[in-house]
Amino acid sequence: MACSASGCQSNCYRNEEDDREAPTPPTQTTPSSSSGEPTPIANGNHSHGLCLKCKANRPISSSSSGSGDDARFCGDCFRSNLFGKFRLAVTSNAMISPTDRVLVAFSGGPSSRVALQFVHEMQHKAQQNFDASRDRSLPVFGVGVAFIDESAVFPVPSCEAAEGIEGMRLIVSNLALPTKELLVVPIESVFSSESSNEKNQLSKLLDAVTDATGKEDLLVHLRMLSLQKTAAENGYNRLVLGSCTSRIASHVLSATVKGKGYSLPADIQYVDARWNVPVVLPLRDCHAEELNMLCHLDGFGSLKTIELIKSPCSGINSLVSSFVKLLQEENPSRQSTIVRTAGKLTPFHFNRIPEIIDSNVPLATRRRQKRYNLKANESISSESFCPVCNSPLSRSDLVGTRNAGSSCKLSDLFSAACCSSCQFQILPKDPTSVENFYTHFPQLLVSRAKQNKSENLNLLRAQIQDCLLSDSEDET
Template identity: 25%
Template sequence: MCQVEEDYHDQLERADLPSVSKKCVKCKEAPAAVVIRAGDAYCRGCFKEYFIHKFRAMLGKNRIIFPGEKVLLAVSGGPSSCSMLSQVQEGLSQSAHKKLRFLPGIVYIDEGGAVGQSVEERRRTASELQALFKATGFPFHILPLEQVLDLPSSVVVTAPSVPEKPSTNYKSAVDHFILTNMSNSLPPAQQEEETPLPDVQEPKTRLLQQLIESAKTLTAKEDLLSTLRQHLLVHTARTQGYSKLMLGDSCTRLAVKLLSSISLGRGAQLAQDTGFSDSRYGDIVSVRPMRDYSAKEIAFYNRMFSVPCVVVPSLDTKTSDKASVQRLTESFVTKLQADFPSTVSTIYRTSEKLQSAGRSSSTADQMFDRCLLCMCTLDTAVGEASAFQSTLISEQLSQIKSGGSTSTETPGQNQSSVKSESTRQCCSSAGVEDCGSTARGGGCCNSAKAPETPDLKRLLCYSCQLTVRDLSSVDHLPQYILSEAQRRQRRSQMREEISEFLLDDGEV
């Protein structure tokens, strides 16, 4: 116990802080050049070996990418994705100790139109990245984000997944790959002809800006932009014949994403959003091999070994800490990490233990159990005594109008309900026998009317509902999303009409 009148005459012991003047903790000979964590001081050579080993060990431990597979690297120009590109290039070199055996390609999504960059700035950034990609010798694709407006509806439909190969076959696959002498050949080099820069169309850019500006908050804008980017990446991988999509999310980025996703109501999707592999799209599996690296490790490696990066502004560039939920979470984690160095690793280790609870459903209904935007399993089909239903009841009570009616729809949903009500009145007033008289081809008179604005509420998870609710109008969404929403609604209505003739899974 410390006493009030106690004197402290003995000299206090001073903590031995890590210093770069120490010897390397691995080789015990060379002086330390970098201190990653307290007590982890590495020399230049050991740090490079440690960095490379961690990347290849992550891929080898999971055994998801088999030899000969085509893998699309999503490179944004930032430190983490450029470091990932450098590791893949190093692993495919002839001098590599444990060579990587897949066939890589590169894709870069130009988001300058959504951020507000001029055409000259976008072309300058694309030229820098084009020179960087050409130096690797890998095939690459530079795509403007405006192409997301022309995607087909199949992007938001889960494709049939490729049967997973047992992990026991991985060793035999490697042996077969080596015996066929494919391990000694480099991936196909980039074609000699000059790859033209993407042509940016001004009308498409205006439509994209209208879509982003329709979101009222920066939080919704960032979430919407992330969803559109993921859709374009998956579509590019499918059309170019890639089976894996490699993302450059670091440990620090995933820790921020985990906390911000919880704040945005994406707790049910955390295992897919932060895990090593993500198979929500079926045929395209996303992997995150950089998830064991902190932002500090990546910055040291890029600085010490001259890994080129290209600075690309984003939506939250030069914004305040409280501009969005994502920006506030990032500021909180980075400031806490400065005082408590184990903050990021603790959050990251928590995300490793998360698993998605699978729901039993028939094969025909799996596509309707997926969110229309993020393609995750819907988390809104819960019991009456759940927190989600309590939130809906509170929302209904808070929006009671003076006439006693309630309104819980967004502006776009209100228009949809008004149109459907007018349609029902039209059919009822003319009588059932006269239904379809206005449409010469027969059928209901709804077919002669203009297409309705779809009701997206039932097709979205809770977090995506919050994002769409912040939009001024759902009509600004890309056409492939609206078309798929209408198709799902028609299928749902048809299923309700013939529900009494269908058999349950237990009755088959």
């Protein structure tokens, strides 16, 4: 159903659930032409080789298998279908409200490029509705773009770095109104409040991690910490990531291999509000192949992508990604099956947008959010988190934290507060080296460990409150 331009107060911005059609059997594709352009598909099952949706144009194809949406839809309908998935995820999970300020994490790759484009189009449509309405009661959410510069970790020639960042500025500036700012943030900025030589501090921290997978994971955590710091300092209250089905499927298997099964449900939901700035994944239902195809469609201005940082992959994450890619080639539905199966795990209480109690937010928006939010009996409560990766801790992880509660060394408390995966892959094996390693961590991570300890003590006191004697009671 489509809403009118000025009368809709539900923040749906024209929900196109009707655009989504039921899947059809796979079709055959013709070989690609020598020019490399996608070739039409002729198949009697698709109305004599016509698009499944519009029945007017010929389908496109990005692979020889011809089993994805690109093999069933023409260019226009293929793009409309992808945007429909994006918009349904946003509206159904109340990811963005009219009063929000949204920061899009932009790496220059296809996933983040499509996420930026779709968020922009939703904002542009909201701006048109705002301009067309008489009362102008529904404001337009703000959008910013953040690029985390990791050249301090993976050196890039200065000329290439400057050219890449300038290309990103051009992409952002070429988007139609409303204007958006591009924030280029060095990843070493997480040390900005505690060290005069931030790059040196970052180098010492990463060099102290000997495990290849642990070093990759630590870099991911530092990247998220940088995004959170940037969003908070610039007044953004939503963080959009371009994580798609393919990437989430790889994360499901790699997290399982690393023994992070308990915290896995926290990372794969549409919403993750355990952070100060909630993280949302509007492309969760889109495949990497689809996003790559969209970026190369000439009919849409060829969404330009920029690959500035090429990080070497030599650990578990790389092996799992290669394995999932092989599975996808054998059966195009494998990635979706992995994500759907993991999605049956019970989410945590923070896998929803916090309820809005601001009277300035339209009532329809608050009702819609309340409708789609998780109920208390549909989620798991977790009060403690790993100070390194911010994963929710299980009861077995908390046992080590409580046993170390009597230690006077902050490094011991920090180590005990980490999840088993971080203890195994990131922290030094030699206990005597932990204290030196602890000094290299950003204060944002260290303070999180202290906060967790305080919260654990408060939780323990609340649990035994009935057994404690008050000051006025006689001990006898």
